[in-house]
Amino acid sequence: MILVALLLGFGGISLRLVHVQALGGDRYTDFGTSQRMQTIVLPGVRGSIFDRNGNDLAVSLAQRTIWANPTLIAHPVEVAAALAGPLRLDPVATTALAGRLDGRNSGTQFAYVARQVDDSVADSVAKLKLPGIAFLEESKRFTPADSLAHSVLGGVGIDNLGQSGLERQYNEALSGTEGQLIIETDVQRRALPGGEHELKAAQRGEDLVLTIDRSMQYETERALRAQIEAKDAQGGMVVVSRPATGEILALANFQRDAESGELVATGNNMAVTTVYEPGSVNKVITVAAALEEGLVVPETLINVPDSLQVSDHLFSDSHPHPTEDYSVTRILTESSNIGTIKLAQMLGGDRLDSYLRRFGFGTATDLDFPHEASGILLDPDDYSGTSIGAIPIGQGIAVTAMQMLEAYNVLANDGLYMPPQLVMATVDSAGQRHEAPSGKPRRVVSATTARQLRAMLANVVAEGTGKRGGITGYAVAGKTGTARKPLPQGGYLDGAGNYHYVANFVGFLPADNPELSIIVVIDEPRADIFGGTVAAPVFADLAQYGMRLLRIPPPRVTTAGAVDGSAQEIVAVVEQERVRATAATSTTIAAGG
Amino acid sequence: MSPLSARAHVSSAAPSRSPSARPKPSSRPGHLRVVVPAKRPHLRVSPGLVVVSLLMVVVVTFGVAIAQVFVAQGQVRLDRMEEELSLEQDRYQALRKDVAELESPSRVVAAAEKQGMVVPEDVVYLQPSTPEVKGASPTGGVEADTAWSTVKPLLAAPAP
Known part of the structure; x- marks a missing residue:
């Protein structure tokens, strides 16, 4: 009796082994690979725009985007309410967010919560440790001098595509090329030593140097x-x-x-x-x-x-x-x-x-x-x-x-x-x-x-x-x-x-x-x-x-500051020097009186 | 060795013959004899060698394990350094943006106005009254002494 049971047991195990190894081998191999292998998309950073003296007019910085997996969120209303504080959402926006976070409604596993937020906001949300809420890095465009030359520079959309101005005209040159890093990781997503490591480096976009001062x-x-x-x-x-x-x-x-x-x-x-x-x-x-x-x-x-x-x-x-x-x-x-x-x-x-x-x-x-x-x-x-x-x-x-x-x-x-x-x-x-x-x-x-x-x-x-x-x-x-x-x-x-x-x-x-x-x-x-x-x-x-x-002095200088060649002139004609001001790096504050 | 076994031994080496052609024992050639197989040498493994071998296997295995640990530690350190590098690069970019913001003309002008500075109504060009003054050109024009401007290029003002 015991022998029969043992034989049946071994037979079952053998069949399962054949099933796992021979019949379903590819599927399990893929499953294992997907668990070990991690593909990280490396965003191509958008090139900067400088003025003629190298001052930054538009730069891109990595910012965190908050996203959610609605299928992991059991209580979307509570999660939305918790997010409303750090994200400074009004009641209408909070309700809308709760709708997006409800997996029963959307059926999706990915929904944006807030894109390209400040570090302080992202840190506040991270501290909440909410289930189903995660972060990813995205590039955001900044213009350090506010609206200076806004009509010339133009703007980019949330997806970093040039919408107007030079950002649009030179979008192809400014946009970088995405890269990819494929690595073999352990259960904690740490790279396995000696594991697979394939890097296709991201290409940074070209910088533009404008004639604008x-x-x-x-x-x-x-x-x-x-x-x-x-x-x-x-x-x-x-x-x-x-x-x-x-x-x-x-x-x-x-x-x-x-x-x-x-x-x-x-x-x-x-x-x-x-x-x-x-x-x-x-x-x-x-x-x-x-x-x-x-x-x-x-x-x-x-x-x-x-x-x-x-x-x-x-x-x-x-x-x-x-x-x-x-x-x-x-x-x-x-x-x-x-x-x-x-x-x-x-x-x-x-x-x-x-x-x-x-x-x-x-x-x-x-x-x-x-x-x-x-x-x-x-x-x-x-x-x-x-x-x-x-x-x-x-x-x-x-x-x-x-x-x-x-x-x-x-x-x-x-x-x-x-x-x-x-x-x-x-x-x-x-x-x-x-x-x-x-x-x-x-x-x-x-x-x-x-x-x-x-x-x-x-x-x-x-x-x-x-x-x-x-x-x-x-x-x-x-x-x-x-x-x-x-x-x-x-x-x-x-x-x-x-x-x-x-x-x-x-x-x-x-x-x-x-x-x-x-x-x-x-x-x-x-x-x-x-x-x-x-x-x-x-x-x-x-x-x-x-x-x-441009450091172009007047041809002649008088006490009255006029160029009339009158007797008030106290200084001889100054040879016009045409010094190209290519190295001016800050606003000139002239001495006046 | 028995004759049977000797025969079997020979038959394995010589081609078989029919029984009728088999010579009688009395007429067997005298040069044939039964060969007693030599005793095979006994392989003797000393216990010491076994112990040393096992020890070596253990040491090598342990060494490989240690090396693996070092490699793993190195990878962890590399990961950490790459993360730090990435963070520092992000920080550099953020600081670059901050510097650009602080240097922006609107902020500079606001800071200057806060300190009581005003935009001049007109520009007054200051010139030395005598040609003996250092930097004055022989033609009467004035060449500013701009040696200091190499130290503080931002302060370089238009000549004269």
Whole structure:
């Protein structure tokens, strides 16, 4: 009897062994492997974004994400209530969390509780030792300088994908490649010595080095915000650049929130994505074309009345004046609409259009920024009767602030168009720096025409409408513009019979050898509407700061600080030193008095 | 050895013959003889050798076990160091972010304003009145003595 029992027992064990070893062997092998082998995903860290001096503008840090296995949570309401404290959840959010944690509802084994939380929050939750609650590491994007250059940098989503701005444009380069670590572990998840160990290292994304200067960017945003608030405007944009290289040193955009009316640093890089009718700053293109075509010289006299009928529209100058002979320089200095229209009529539609396009209008710049606008430029065949009157004075044409600045950079750059540049270099995961290729310059007008225009624009600031754009010690060249703003439904007059304006000022300095160019555009100022009084002062502030930052001393210094060569001069002319400020690492606080 | 066994021994070495061809014993060639098998040598294992061998096996096994323990300890230490490295790298990144925040212009300006500093209305360029002053250029321009700026580059101010 006992023998039979033993035989049966051994027989059963033998059958089971055959079943385990032979028939179900693979299954158990896999099960064993899955218990021993652990695959750890190594996230590819997103590259950083630096300013031109190596200051961090955007960095990624590992943060803990709290997640739950709802099937292990027996009391989801209690667990949610316990989490509500450290996560600072209101009752509605707590109830929603309890729903997510209820395994009977979801049937899932994974649910996010809170993603990328601060260490203090994660530590507080960890101390609770709640069943079914665990952590994983995720990378989170930080901008140490808050909203500085927000519209340029753009943002990333919770999954670290670039959503806007440079983060989006360079998403592929910035994103790293995920890696994988496969290790054999013991029951406590410790690596077994001599066990399997397979590493596929994660690849860090490339870093971007921008042409932006953090200090200049801050000052630009500060000055723009202050003026928008002072003039009760709807928004504004400023671009600061180096004409010789096309490098953008600062780019700021502010807009009032549609609901709250508060002024915010918008994520929309309006200076590149939004077009506006530029007004009188566009006159310089017409004058440049007339000079380049040899139709006039700066001293050529044009008979200018204060109004002129063009097709069915009567154009007029900003102020009444008797019909006089204006030199081309005076036309620009006094920003005469009629004088400019007469020059445009001498050119004709085709030639005017040709020069507008050569200066870069109607085509997106080489920045290739997300949602960059090309501008609106009519084909000469589609000109209405009034187009030859409106377009030369900057109405009936739409450009981006960046395009307009680039047009002025042509004049600052002896007639060469230098494509704008926002990214100076990339740094790969091995730390190797790769300079970004700069765009190819192309000639738009001759150096002679450019020099003539520079002198005329310097006169605009010295004697004309742009006096408020001048700064002590430097010769500034620039042009004011005050344009009527077209309404979304068409036309310029609103229901209350009011016009809305865009005030702008574009210029560069020092006028004879430009090192810095700036465009200031203020949208719908109310306290004052003119480019010469609303936008020009911002230009002057930034020009002065820029000269200090770039360490460009004034050509001559006097006790009064004027550059007039008067008897008050106590010091001889100081040779202009053009020291490139590439090593500035902190905000300059100037000594003043 | 019996004749039978001797025969069996021979038959195993020689080809078999039919009984009729088998020679009679009297006519057997004289050179054949029965070979007495030599005694096989007895393998003698001394107890000492056994003990030494066992001891060696134990020692080697123990050595392997100890080595395994050291390897395991090393792995644990390696794991711990990798964890520390990872933590320190995270800490470095966090500190880098903190430094960037502290250096941000908005924070610097706020700290400066808190100390009573103001943005100047205008810039005054200070220049020495005589060319004999150290650093003055022969052309009348002024070259700042910027030797100290190599020590404190952040304080380097635009010349003049």
